[in-house]
Amino acid sequence: MLKAVIPSLIGLSTTIAIFAPSSALAISGFTGEYAPGNFTFSTSPGGAGTVADVDTPNAATGTIIFYGPDNGVNSLGDLTGTGAQSDWTINITTTRAGNITFTWAYTPFDSAISDDTAYYLLNGTPTTIATNDGTFNTQTSGSPISLTVANGDTFGFRVGTLSNTSGSGEFTVNTFDFTPTPVPFDVNSNLGLFALATLYGGHRWYKRCKFNRINLD
Known part of the structure; x- marks a missing residue:
């Protein structure tokens, strides 16, 4: 189950991070x-x-x-x-x-x-x-x-x-x-970097679980 959920969560966090409401700097x-x-x-x-x-x-x-x-x-x-x-x-x-x-x-x-x-x-x-x-x-x-x-x-x-x-x-x-004025659904670079870090960390965790033969199903 977790094996199927992890990619979905990572994809969702990436989408939210990149398209979260944002604005130019003051x-x-x-x-x-x-x-x-x-x-x-x-x-x-x-x-x-x-x-x-x-x-x-x-x-x-x-x-x-x-x-x-x-x-x-x-x-x-x-x-x-x-x-x-x-x-x-x-x-x-x-x-x-x-x-x-x-x-x-x-x-x-x-x-x-x-x-x-x-x-x-x-x-x-x-x-x-x-x-x-x-x-x-x-x-x-x-x-x-x-x-x-x-x-x-x-x-x-x-x-x-x-x-x-x-x-x-x-x-x-x-x-x-x-x-x-805040711009809805603007690209937020800071959150985008967070999403990439989440993606990388999730991938590493999944590979480690797989290597240790942990049943993710």
């Missing part, structure tokens, strides 16, 4: 799927900002700095009130879907209230994080921002300005972390 910092190279920089109107407005040397430890436009392009929105903005965005795929958390700091260098503003973006919709309060004081997050991104979404950050003069807004994103 990410701390702008690394892996969220490394800076996976983001796209854009500015509106054209020429209002440059990719140099994103400071990424400390991205791996979870910190990036965005500088808003400040070169006079579309100054005062050419009287339209639209001003200028710089975006840094990433398309969310299945391996980037999950929960994002980060803290932030914002320093305005323009005394005009509400001239420069920091946002996060989800599917093109900006959510205000901080704006000029009429001082040059640095504002910081009271608690981490947490949001869920799904496959097909677009996520990112923006610094916008109405005047595009008198100093850039400085938007710092800190302690960026990402926890992926």
